[in-house]
Structures are given as C-alpha cells and as structure tokens.
C-alpha cells in the first residue's frame with residue numbers, strides 16, 4: 001500500500017442557502033479544492049462523493065455522474081465518479097474510499113467530496129428522510145426520531161454516570177464558541193448554558209440547542225500519492241490511518257446503549273494502523289449530531305474515561321487550549337450538519353489546522369489530528385488520523 | 391410504509407412473535423432469520439414472547455415523527471422482555487411517571503396510519519404493569 005496525502009481542500013459555506021442549488025454548492029467545493037491543490041482537472045483519475053439522501057432531499061439520484069458532469073469532468077475526460085452512502089457517515093466513507101483507491105495504486109489524483117442540500121424540503125420532510133438512517137421497520141414505525149434515539153442514549157448516560165443536562169449544554173456552548181471563529185459556520189453567535197436549557201424540548205432530555213441543525217453544504221479534498229504530493233503543495237497532510245466499523249442498525253440491539261461499539265472498534269483500528277495513542281492526537285473532529293454524541297465520542301475514542309466525558313467537557317479540557325481540542329470547527333452543532341458533507345468537512349478542518357491555517361481557532365503546534373464520523377445512531381463509524389509528518 | 395411491507399410482519403407485531411436460536415439459546419425480537427452469534431450454525435425457530443418486560447431507557451418525544459403529531463408528547467422506550475431481547479416501543483403512560491426499570495406489559499393498539507393509502511396499522515405498545 002502507498003502512503004497518501006491531502007493536497008487540496010475546500011468547504012462551501014454551510015447554512016440555509018435558498019438561492020443556491022445542490023450542484024452549485026458541490027461544484028464550488030470541488031473546484032475550490034482543485035484550485036487549492038494546483039492540479040489541473042484533467043489529471044483527476046477518480047471521484048468519490050458522499051451523499052446520504054439526494055433522492056429524498058432534492059429528488060435526484062445518480063449523484064456521482066451529476067457531479068462529474070457539472071464539474072466539467074464527463075465530456076472528453078470521462079472521469080469515473082462514485083457515490084458513497086452510509087447515512088451521516090457518507091462523507092467520511094467517501095474519503096476512505098478515495099484514500100484506498102490511491103493507496104492501492106489503482107488511481108493517483110483523486111477527489112473526495114461530500115454534499116447535502118437539505119433545506120429544499122420542509123423540516124418535517126427532512127426529519128423523515130433522516131429517520132431512514134435508523135431501522136425503519138422496528139424504530140421508525142413506533143414513532144422514533146433521531147433526536148429521540150439520541151435522547152434515549154442521553155437518558156441512560158445520565159442514569160448510569162450522573163451526566164447532567166448542564167454538561168451536555170457545555171458541549172453546545174464550546175462548539176458555538178469555536179464556530180464563531182469559523183467563516184463557513186452556519187451559527188456564528190456564541191450561546192450560553194442557560195440558553196440551551198431554556199430552548200424548547202425536542203426529545204427529553206435533549207433541547208433544540210442540543211441538536212445539530214438542518215443545513216446545506218459541500219466539502220471537497222484532493223488526494224495524491226505521498227511521493228508526488230510535494231509537486232503540488234508545500235504542506236501536504238498525510239493520512240496515517242483509515243478505519244471503519246459497523247454495529248447493529250437499531251439502538252435497542254446494542255451491547256451497551258451508552259457506548260457506540262462501532263466508534264470504539266474504528267478508533268482502536270485507527271490507532272493500531274497509525275501506531276499511535278490518544279496522547280499523540282492534538283485535535284479531534286467528532287460527530288456531535290447531538291451534544292450527548294460528543295460526550296460518547298470522546299469516551300468511545302479513549303480521550304475520556306467511560307462516564308467522564310461530561311465532566312471533562314464541563315472542566316474545559318475539550319476546548320481549544322485544553323487537554324484535547326474537540327471540534328475546533330464548531331462541529332456539526334455550529335457549522336451545521338449537511339449529512340453527506342460532514343465527514344469531508346471534518347477532514348478539511350483537520351487539514352487546515354495541521355497546515356496552521358485555522359485563524360482564531362488554531363490549535364498551537366498541531367501535528368496530528370483525528371476525524372470521527374458516525375452514521376445513524378452508531379451503525380457505522382469512520383475514523384481517520386492525519387498528520388503533518390509522513 | 392407500504393401495505394405489503396407492514397403486512398409481512400403483521401403476525402410478529404400483533405402477537406409479539408419473534409425467534410429463538412436453539413443452538414445458543416438466545417431469543418430475538420424483532421425476529422431474525424440468521425442468529426448474529428451463531429450465524430449459519432444457528433437453528434432458528436419461531437417463538438411467541440410472554441409479554442411483560444421493563445424500560446431500559448426512554449425519552450418523551452415533543453417534536454413528533456411524521457404521522458405521530460397528534461400523539462405528542464409521547465413516551466418512546468427501549469423495552470427488555472423477560473426472555474431477554476430488547477426493542478423499541480411506545481409506552482402509554484403519563485410522561486412524568488416513566489422511569490428506567492419500570493415494569494410494563496403489552497397492549498394491542500393502533501400504531502398509526504399511512505397518509506396516502508389511508509391504511510391503519512396496529513401493533514403492540516406498552517403500559518405500566
């Protein structure tokens with residue numbers, strides 16, 4: 001297997017973009033990543049596009065071909081383009097497919113992109129589309145919603161470990177603060193613990209400010225074999241590990257409701273592959289679709305002892321400058337969560353941090369970063385480790 | 391959900407019929423065709439569950455799923471049957487009364503109706519035991 005490097009990155013703006021279409025935003029990110037990399041489009045050997053639910057959100061399937069076409073890569077060039085779907089982990093998984101294509105030697109210059117246009121339908125229709133990532137026949141039919149499933153995780157976490165609503169709110173407060181320094185974030189105004197606790201209850205104990213919003217957005221990265229990366233950029237970022245794991249689709253079948261075993265397994269595999277431990281990681285972008293999800297993620301990946309994720313957050317150890325910087329981008333909570341794009345956006349954030357280009361949210365001396373992208377209530381987890389040094 | 395898709399699992403939903411793996415003696419509800427532990431070595435038989443169980447965890451849903459708007463707020467829980475398996479069901483009770491470890495028993499109830507076809511579908515919900 002060959003070493004692989006990131007040579008270009010770009011996010012579209014994240015938010016409610018009434019004036020822009022699905023193809024507009026993904027082409028913006030894709031063209032931006034190509035420009036950032038300095039390669040010419042005709043060098044591209046392949047594209048992998050993460051998209052959860054184009055069929056339901058914009059009534060468009062055949063996303064891979066659409067994006068190749070509107071990026072000007074179909075006519076004459078006929079660049080192969082593959083859509084990858086794993087619910088909210090679609091982006092992370094598209095990145096993994098692209099890494100494996102380059103690592104295998106089958107393709108050289110490859111784009112990984114992720115996109116979702118969620119605000120063209122009503123929020124009810126968007127929620128129904130998202131609910132399809134859970135078990136439609138045995139969870140959805142009983143009236144389960146995504147906030148509802150994570151609320152059951154939160155309730156159990158509170159019961160088992162004494163985690164509090166205030167500690168969960170601290171996740172949102174931190175991520176909004178980080179997001180206020182991220183130009184692409186959907187929400188740039190800081191919030192307080194009180195405003196989270198006083199926001200309307202969606203699924204007890206989760207308030208609306210405990211939930212990531214419905215968002216339009218796209219992100220893209222360009223990959224190359226490590227041995228030629230310096231031809232394109234002075235700051236290639238190397239992929240030290242790519243790992244993926246599966247768990248039961250339904251929350252009720254889990255070994256432990258408060259532990260996402262797919263995250264545990266993917267994290268362990270990534271650390272083994274990179275020959276690293278949590279101590280080597282300077283920052284991590286985790287899947288905070290709900291505030292409780294970030295608490296579970298830092299526990300499942302080994303940054304916090306089981307049950308102490310809430311306490312660690314409350315004590316500021318996950319803030320920029322703390323023990324481990326978690327979700328410097330603002331996370332899904334403040335950036336917004338365009339489901340297919342999120343996993344790629346995490347890679348863009350870590351790349352910018354490792355290049356030293358993160359502005360006000362820069363983690364001093366960041367050398368190694370991790371991304372963690374979850375599909376559904378934990379049936380898929382994708383983890384990557386990126387580093388400045390090969 | 392389409393009529394056919396619901397109808398295929400009607401016996402399971404109406405009567406709490408799941409499966410039992412004779413090889414490793416594990417019970418499954420919802421039913422499975424392949425035992426996750428034994429895989430192809432598992433010998434699967436049909437099993438009708440006795441009914442009672444307890445709440446493992448729960449939530450009170452205020453922002454309802456599509457088609458459940460008129461039921462909100464409603465209690466959704468993960469129920470553990472006395473034979474072992476866990477599944478997701480609504481608990482029909484005062485939301486303030488719901489708690490982890492609460493003993494519950496099954497009742498036959500309307501689950502909902504599909505908008506375009508107008509089909510009413512029924513199944514099992516839970517009430518305090």
Ligand SMILES: [Zn+2]
Nearest residue numbers: 411414425428
């Ligand atoms: Zn078995």
